Amino acid sequence: MDNWTRVSEFILLGLSEQPQQQEVLCGLSCGLYLTGCLGNMLTLLAIVSDPHLHSPMYFFLCNLSLLDICFTSTTIPKMLLNHLSGHTTISFSACLAQMYFFIAFGAADSILLSAMAYDRYVAICCPLQYMTTMNVLRCALLVVVPWVLSNLISIVHTILMTHLSFCTNRIPHFFCELNALIKLSCSDTQVNKMLVLVFGSSVVLVPFVCIMASYTLIAVAVWKVPSTRGKGKAFSTCVSHLCVVFLFYGTIIGVYFKPTSLHTTQRDTAATVMYTMVAPMLNPFIYSLRNRDLKSALRKLLSENHFAKPL
Known part of the structure; x- marks a missing residue:
């Protein structure tokens, strides 16, 4: 195909x-998707409905749950629909739309995790300044910036993709993944590949380094806690958070x-499943359901008295 408009x-x-x-x-995949959506939805509803939270x-946490639901919903429902219907095709415009939202939600998720690590660092290492530091304006910025930055990055990738021509229309993946589309192109993709590394570093490597730095400082602060029980509980929470961080x-x-040279279709697909399905499914259990206050809010949300209507 000589021109991308023919695809x-x-x-x-x-x-x-x-x-x-x-x-x-x-x-x-269906089980992971439904479990993740249910867990994130319950977390979202519990936080919104309880003023104490x-x-x-x-x-x-509320924004993370919303992002995880959106992130998984850009790819898995379409994959399941294709499987059930027997039609494995996706239009060119729908493919670009799926790629756009996948990049936008995934990048925002990544940056937000670093903001959450910073929040925990301030709460544990600087408790007296916590409410002053994490004021309404700063919290809003730490949520708005990931959304804005991730959408700008996604727009650039999508615009560049529209200028490529493709040798084949068979994508060896379960969704329109950026690297998979670049590999199908017959055009010069040096700019695309360079921006994948540049933008990827800004929304993946930088947040990852920030998270590791935050948790290192948290670990040092927790180590100084005299209570053995408190120290063990804090380390248990940090380890569980870091397990999800390393997986994602x-x-x-x-x-x-x-x-x-080290890329294979099977390995890339397996790795993609981990960060698109498994990690979002684990987030509500690791970040939310281990929290005593949030579990209390969930019990209140799910109790019969909560849903009972006055006669």
């Missing part, structure tokens, strides 16, 4: 080219920053 649609090959594996993987930490950022770094 009217793409064919998504899915999670596997073997029908039996595709059945199993789609079933697992209207604080900076829960404000960030580690797999993204493996997909976008690994040398080209």
Whole structure:
């Protein structure tokens, strides 16, 4: 195909080219998606409905839950619909739209996680200045900036993609992933690849370094706590948070920053599943459901008295 306008649609090959594996993987994906959406939705509703949880930490958790729902919903429903209907195609415009929202929500999610780590650092290491430091304006900026920056990055990638021509329309992936589309192009993609590294560094590597720095300072502060029980609980919370951080950022770094010679379709797909399905599903359990106040709000939300209507 000499011109990108001749590509009217793409064919998504899915999670596997073997029908039996595709059945199993789609079933697992559906389970992960529904579990993640349910957990994030309950977290969101519990925080909004309980005035006691209207604080900076829960404000960030609320935004994280919203982002995770949006992030997973850009790819998994379309994949499941294609599998159930037997039609594996996606139009060119729909493919670009899916890529746009995937990049936007994923980048915003990444930057927000670093903002949450900063919030925990201030709360633990500078408790007396916490309410002053994490005022309404700063909290708003720490949420608005990821949304604005991620959408600007996504716009640039989408515009550049419209100027590429494609040798084939068969995408060896379950959605319109940026790298997969770049590999299909017959055009010069040096600018696209360079911006993947530049923008990727700003929304993945920089937040990851900030998170590690924050948790290092938190660990030092927690180590000085005289109570053994309090120290153990704090370290348990930090370790669980870091496990999700390593899962999310580690797999993204493996997909976008690994040398080209080490890339394989199976490995990239498996890594993508980890940060698009598994990590968002774990977030409400790790960040929210281990929290005593939030669990109390969830019990209140789900109790019969909460939904009972006065006669």
